[in-house]
Amino acid sequence: MAQFADLRHFIDTQDFTKEELLDLLELIRLMKEADKQGVTPKLLQDTSLAMIFEEPSTRTRISFEVAMTKLGGHALYLKPGEIHLGARESIDDTARVISRMVDVIMARTLKHETLLKLAEAASVPVINGLTDYNHPTQVVCDVFTMMEHMPAGRRLEDLHVTFIGDATNVLNSLMFICTQMGMHFTHAAPQKYQPPPAWQEIAAANCAQSGGSLTVTTDVQDAVRTADFIYTDLWWWVGQEEQIPERRAAFMPGYQVNMDLLKKAPQHCKFMHCLPASRGVEVTDEVMDSPRSIIYDQAENRLHVEKGILVWLVYPRLKRPSPALRAYHAGRIQAFVEGLGN
Numbered sequence: 001m002a003q004f005a006d007l008r009h010f011i012d013t014q015d016f017t018k019e020e021l022l023d024l025l026e027l028i029r030l031m032k033e034a035d036k037q038g039v040t041p042k043l044l045q046d047t048s049l050a051m052i053f054e055e056p057s058t059r060t061r062i063s064f065e066v067a068m069t070k071l072g073g074h075a076l077y078l079k080p081g082e083i084h085l086g087a088r089e090s091i092d093d094t095a096r097v098i099s100r101m102v103d104v105i106m107a108r109t110l111k112h113e114t115l116l117k118l119a120e121a122a123s124v125p126v127i128n129g130l131t132d133y134n135h136p137t138q139v140v141c142d143v144f145t146m147m148e149h150m151p152a153g154r155r156l157e158d159l160h161v162t163f164i165g166d167a168t169n170v171l172n173s174l175m176f177i178c179t180q181m182g183m184h185f186t187h188a189a190p191q192k193y194q195p196p197p198a199w200q201e202i203a204a205a206n207c208a209q210s211g212g213s214l215t216v217t218t219d220v221q222d223a224v225r226t227a228d229f230i231y232t233d234l235w236w237w238v239g240q241e242e243q244i245p246e247r248r249a250a251f252m253p254g255y256q257v258n259m260d261l262l263k264k265a266p267q268h269c270k271f272m273h274c275l276p277a278s279r280g281v282e283v284t285d286e287v288m289d290s291p292r293s294i295i296y297d298q299a300e301n302r303l304h305v306e307k308g309i310l311v312w313l314v315y316p317r318l319k320r321p322s323p324a325l326r327a328y329h330a331g332r333i334q335a336f337v338e339g340l341g342n
């Protein structure tokens, strides 16, 4: 197990080796197994997490807050506009101040640069809760969910993952982690919505090291032919409303995940989506609600993954005072308080 007593942030899976990520996935597996039997060790007792959000969230917000509570700690929800972050106070100052009060920070920022600045100035671990560049906690969850639903007798390195649709921050992260792990990753999208060369170069370098493969294609029918998992994401996001007609015309109908497309994949192929989804747009209700859909397992796993990431980054850094030292200080403070007013 990697030792993280030194400060490590969770900004990008590319910052970790395959072995480190496999350690993390095993920790998550153990924590989920324990949780299902009603056991969550209070490994982060008396610790605090600051959750900074510049955008709304359902899964990320709830999973991190519940994870901290289950681990014996506490989470502060700092909603969009609630704290100074680059306005009225520099990002550096905000990061330094928050670091003096909490043990770990999770941030969802509009710009990736904001998160990088926050991490550079922070003296506690910073976890990326999604930026315009990537979404690493989501894709650790996705690989964990794939491991749970892997066809019998297969290894991670045998899996074929096909992502259909826009080259979003989730596509970026998923392409990176799958190629890091030695999996076979295909992205099917119209040319205009394929990942930029810089992202493809990172994934190709991962493949050269891991033995995985990367295919980027416009041929969606061919892309699903050997898929073990089909994954899609929104075709447009907040701020892209003006592009809706153009994007809809580019993706519809060929890139919509519907039953006709799913039938072209092997029988065992499962459907995944990071959610939120636009039902009837990038995916039909029939697929979302079919027995081949594992979207709610995937969503639940965010909770187990956040517990694993928090313990992985924070637990080795905690300084636990001895019972004798605790008793010494408690006694002195208690004696002082009891003497007040005498």
Ligand code: CP
Residues within 6 Å of the ligand: 056, 057, 058, 059, 060, 061, 130, 138, 274, 275, 276
């Ligand atoms: N998948 C995901 O990050 O969901 P939220 O935006 O609800 O956090």
